Amino acid sequence: MAEERKRSTGYHLGSVETVISVDEVVEQARAIAQAVDQADLLALAHNDPFVLVEDLRAGYGQMEILHGINLAVARGQSLCLIGPNGAGKSTVLHAIFGFNNIYSGRILVGAGEKKRDITRLSPQSKLREAGIAYILQDKSVFPGMTVEENLWMGGYLKDSPREAKEAAERIFEKYPRLAARRKHPARVLSGGERRLLEISRALVMDPEILLVDEPSIGLEPRFIDMVFDILDELQHKDGKTIIMVEQNAKKGLEFADIGYVMVSGELAIAGKGSELLENPDVGRLFLGG
Numbered sequence: 001m002a003e004e005r006k007r008s009t010g011y012h013l014g015s016v017e018t019v020i021s022v023d024e025v026v027e028q029a030r031a032i033a034q035a036v037d038q039a040d041l042l043a044l045a046h047n048d049p050f051v052l053v054e055d056l057r058a059g060y061g062q063m064e065i066l067h068g069i070n071l072a073v074a075r076g077q078s079l080c081l082i083g084p085n086g087a088g089k090s091t092v093l094h095a096i097f098g099f100n101n102i103y104s105g106r107i108l109v110g111a112g113e114k115k116r117d118i119t120r121l122s123p124q125s126k127l128r129e130a131g132i133a134y135i136l137q138d139k140s141v142f143p144g145m146t147v148e149e150n151l152w153m154g155g156y157l158k159d160s161p162r163e164a165k166e167a168a169e170r171i172f173e174k175y176p177r178l179a180a181r182r183k184h185p186a187r188v189l190s191g192g193e194r195r196l197l198e199i200s201r202a203l204v205m206d207p208e209i210l211l212v213d214e215p216s217i218g219l220e221p222r223f224i225d226m227v228f229d230i231l232d233e234l235q236h237k238d239g240k241t242i243i244m245v246e247q248n249a250k251k252g253l254e255f256a257d258i259g260y261v262m263v264s265g266e267l268a269i270a271g272k273g274s275e276l277l278e279n280p281d282v283g284r285l286f287l288g289g
């Protein structure tokens with residue numbers, strides 16, 4: 001009986017099955033939003049945003065999925081979106097990168113006078129001109145191509161193949177683990193190595209902003225830690241700004257400076273990742289206890 005209810009109304013929240021209904025999630029998330037102190041909502045992000053999304057309404061075709069999203073992240077910060085399946089988390093990344101329809105609102109990127117409205121740019125221009133890269137969910141490598149060929153593909157927007165190859169060499173210096181596999185077809189890589197290749201392929205264009213969709217999906221636990229270590233280094237050593245969607249809510253909030261909880265196409269709660277992790281209501285609803 002309980003099983004049946006779980007299937008009919010339940011959500012898969014991160015790695016946790018719950019038996020609460022959609023309406024309950026929305027109602028409780030709103031209540032938490034009022035309780036969480038948002039005054040310091042990311043003072044840094046809001047005082048000096050590097051990526052600023054303002055009142056964004058977006059979706060697929062005529063179907064509006066995001067109903068007025070606001071978010072901000074400072075240069076070199078990380079932000080993680082969590083929430084139930086279907087909340088619209090990946091749609092936020094798609095909208096920032098230009099994969100879907102934006103009906104209203106703005107996306108601004110850059111600091112100070114270099115701030116620029118990129119709302120209507122194509123994904124290619126976002127990658128080339130605005131320094132934004134989108135790292136796909138699982139299974140995006142070309143399995144029949146070698147590791148180095150996959151990296152060269154990441155440089156398809158470079159001015160010449162030579163530049164793409166030079167950039168690939170810099171990646172091999174950074175990640176000797178990939179270099180050791182350069183002539184191997186990507187299909188023989190382990191799950192963790194494949195994820196590293198997916199991230200590296202995005203790095204070939206040397207983006208400043210990484211949109212990372214579900215970095216832990218489909219990975220064994222030991223590889224999940226490895227991938228978060230790689231992202232940690234990209235943020236804290238290389239200064240990348242990271243906006244991430246993560247189904248493993250605990251892992252995502254542990255990693256990110258800023259956490260946003262999304263429900264039904266709206267942002268329900270925002271706060272520092274560490275604060276959200278400690279909030280008992282967020283824990284009960286989204287972290288399984």
Ligand SMILES: Nc1ncnc2c1ncn2[C@@H]1O[C@H](COP(=O)(O)OP(=O)(O)OP(=O)(O)O)[C@@H](O)[C@H]1O
Nearest residue numbers: 060065083084085086087088089090091092245247
């Ligand atoms: N390409 C698409 N075309 C039409 N509808 C889509 C498309 N991609 C997603 N949707 C719809 O948009 C809504 C939000 O999906 P989205 O993938 O953004 O949610 P999510 O919060 O990332 O969920 P999940 O954790 O399951 O990935 C869903 O109802 C989904 O069916």
